[in-house]
Amino acid sequence: MTDANFALAADSDFDDLPRTLRRERALRDREARERKARETRERDGPSLDSLGEPPPYLARSIPPVAYGDDPIPASVQRFEVPFVKLAAFFLKAVLAAIPALILLGVILYFAGKGLEAYFPDLVRMKILISFPGG
Structure with missing residues (x-):
């Protein structure tokens, strides 16, 4: 003890x-x-x-x-950003999104081709767009 x-x-x-x-x-x-x-x-x-x-x-x-x-209770009363800086930020975001969308498209294309190669029996569905009366 x-x-x-x-x-x-x-x-x-x-x-x-x-x-x-x-x-x-x-x-x-x-x-x-x-x-x-x-x-x-x-x-x-x-x-x-x-x-x-x-x-x-x-x-x-x-x-x-x-x-x-x-958490300490708080609330934002005002958020001031000059318009030119805000517009520049969104333009930069749009320009940064373009390569990301291209890369995403390439990844999805090769993923689809890979699924098509490994599973040839999958039903491929095509979307047909037609305009009536034209």
Whole structure:
């Protein structure tokens, strides 16, 4: 039987704590760091940091917020593309599609010829187009 002594207190470095306790511990640690930084700033006097606190998205001391696997709701309100650039994009797409269609036609032609060679008993169907009265 193994003799494992695990710390049961929430202040230990045991990472298998409930999420609420981990958040509380992270909050206490962050507040302690901020308090220590504030005391250091007050003790050292004015410096470059006296310009003010950076915005929250630039602060390196605050860890990024993890949202989990849930998608963040968002909607696109406006999508502006100049007409000339949009027209150029579609012209490029048309020109890029031409070789693809030729290649697809060649592949289908040889696939049909291969089926015709291996299965000569297949019924070949031809489409007859006629114009009445002409």
